[in-house]
Amino acid sequence: MFTEFLLISACGGLGAVARFVLNTSIQRWWTKAFPMSTFIINTIASLCAGVAAASFFCHTVDNSAYLLFATGFLGGFSTFSTCVNEILALIRGRHFGVATTYFILTIVIPLGAAILGWFIGSL
Template structure:
């Protein structure tokens, strides 16, 4: 049963990613892959909040798994970010590829940390 629920949550996360990605791409037509970046920033912040909530026993493990493994697993898209970096480099946009690489690694680490802090407030 857990397998099916996590799969369903993953599907919902993928649909949410598609909707957000499409919405951002409608108005953002620059080289920087903003939609993937925003999606991964949101996902890492939410993962930090969820991890803190689970660690402080605010939510049970089953809820944590449904949200983080299921929904956020379907929502976030690190592999797309890597593919976009490679595409930028192949098109000889080396500075943008390097900037995107650093932003894609550093900003989510900051976001998960901030999420943890927010999820730990009042405990």
């Protein structure tokens, strides 16, 4: 149990580092108000979560592998709490249209990505 805890924590750390690298890379070329880096990271995480969930459901991977990847790596990689803060910052900055668009796209696109991931993982 303690070993599993340490492994999940380590995978979470790897996910956080991957998020940091990808976030920094995207922010270097994307300078508009729309928070593209968080949007891309959450969409990738949702797609991967869908694949992981389907793979676990179809018994392609065991519970430990699923926990390491979904709870550990993707838990550290995804940034939905950052998304909420970015929406609030856009509202405070009076970017109401961008905030609304970002809110809607952050729900619709990652949900679609998770569904697509489920179908990919079910193949």
